[in-house]
Amino acid sequence: MAVLDEKLLAILACPVCKAPLRLDEQGLVCTRTLVRYPVEEGIPILLADKAVPPHPEAEKGTFSFTAPPPAPGSQES
């Protein structure tokens, strides 16, 4: 069973959809999409590209922090 401080767990949220996380034997599970993030040496690895399976909302890019490039043809040069 993964060991993680309960107070830390209480403030953690899925980095993609911000849903609460719950701890299971193999890591932290997004309670909204049920993808799992690994916990290594007691440190949760809350990265979208570490989620197993890949977080569906991360794939869609809904929660991307980078601005999308301007649509081609939207600006005449």
Ligand SMILES: [Zn+2]
């Ligand atoms: Zn999530």
